[in-house]
Amino acid sequence: MHVSACRSAARKASRRHVHRALALACAFAFLPAVALAGGADEETAATDAHALSAKTVNSADATGGDAGLLRAQVLLDRAWFSPGEIDAGAGSNTRRAIAAYQRSRDLPDSGELDDATWKSLNANAPDVLVRYTVTAGDAAGPYARLPDDMMEKAKLDTLGYASALEMLAEKFHASPKLLQRLNPVAAFGKAGTRLLVPNVAGVGELGKAAKVVVDKSDSSVAVLDEDGKTIAQFPASTGSEHDPLPLGQWKIEGVARDPEFHYNPDLFWDADAGHGKATIPAGPNNPVGVVWIDLSKPHYGIHGTPEPSHVGKTESHGCIRLTNWSARALAGAVAPGTPAILQE
Numbered sequence: 001m002h003v004s005a006c007r008s009a010a011r012k013a014s015r016r017h018v019h020r021a022l023a024l025a026c027a028f029a030f031l032p033a034v035a036l037a038g039g040a041d042e043e044t045a046a047t048d049a050h051a052l053s054a055k056t057v058n059s060a061d062a063t064g065g066d067a068g069l070l071r072a073q074v075l076l077d078r079a080w081f082s083p084g085e086i087d088a089g090a091g092s093n094t095r096r097a098i099a100a101y102q103r104s105r106d107l108p109d110s111g112e113l114d115d116a117t118w119k120s121l122n123a124n125a126p127d128v129l130v131r132y133t134v135t136a137g138d139a140a141g142p143y144a145r146l147p148d149d150m151m152e153k154a155k156l157d158t159l160g161y162a163s164a165l166e167m168l169a170e171k172f173h174a175s176p177k178l179l180q181r182l183n184p185v186a187a188f189g190k191a192g193t194r195l196l197v198p199n200v201a202g203v204g205e206l207g208k209a210a211k212v213v214v215d216k217s218d219s220s221v222a223v224l225d226e227d228g229k230t231i232a233q234f235p236a237s238t239g240s241e242h243d244p245l246p247l248g249q250w251k252i253e254g255v256a257r258d259p260e261f262h263y264n265p266d267l268f269w270d271a272d273a274g275h276g277k278a279t280i281p282a283g284p285n286n287p288v289g290v291v292w293i294d295l296s297k298p299h300y301g302i303h304g305t306p307e308p309s310h311v312g313k314t315e316s317h318g319c320i321r322l323t324n325w326s327a328r329a330l331a332g333a334v335a336p337g338t339p340a341i342l343q344e
Helices: 065-078 092-104 115-122 136-140 164-171 176-182 324-333
Strands: 129-133 194-198 211-215 220-224 230-235 248-257 261-263 278-280 291-295 301-303 339-343
Touching (some): 065 092, 065 115, 065 194, 136 164, 164 176, 291 324, 301 324
Parallel strands (some): 211 339
Antiparallel strands (some): 129 194, 248 291, 261 278, 291 301
16 A cells, blocks of 8 residues: 655644744655647547546436435535545545435435435536636646656746646636546647636635544545534544554644645654755645644644545545645644644
């Protein structure tokens, strides 16, 4: 199993960087540049054999196959019960999201898309696939293939996206492969291109958290309100046998958005022997992604990642890793002093 290093020495958050020296290494591998499909996008572009068309997926009758899974994933995401990367595929993150959503609606938590769950998800549901036009800013980037080596990363000014496809996939909480399936002839890096994308925008902000619960057994981070009701849940990577999740009752101490990453190889059992201390620049492909949420447990935090497809499916070195979009949502819901319960 791939293990991304995730131990930190973070103590104090600010807007641009964490003042308490970050000594994190939460994701040594980065997403490579993805080859873009050529050709002009058309409103009537042919879909693949699984027929993930807007007409099919936007119908409340889409309850089976890839179309049904895609519809459910978008609606779960909009309800703040994230399946992780939206990919129209069955998997553990989607099952956990369904079960958590069911519990929040007082439904039997089977993790299956039964009739009662579909009725709840489909109530007043908007179109789950919508059109988006690639802007000049989207196309401009800049985009560049990133090095794998931490010392080479430290030489860069920023750790931005490797491609327009990677950026757009993260913007719409989707896997790059799903965007390519939905738009098989799209030029993702061309301004004016019309795309079919998951409708994850415009849902507002998550309510304020009275408590955050990190559950190792469920590979999840839950947000609870003052009544103890779960109002959101996100898939998470939560430690490993070598570096277990620090169980206990802690507190949120602060939030850093777009943090720099202060890398100290002495803190990591699997660090490259030739590495030295380095400051890794901010950006979505930074080892802790776009958000660091500092915990009162020294050296630990909740943060984003450059590899959303790994969240909830691979191990970490003790920290709690979310997708960048989930980390942003959580950051807006917590405040210094918010309790954070880390449990088995």
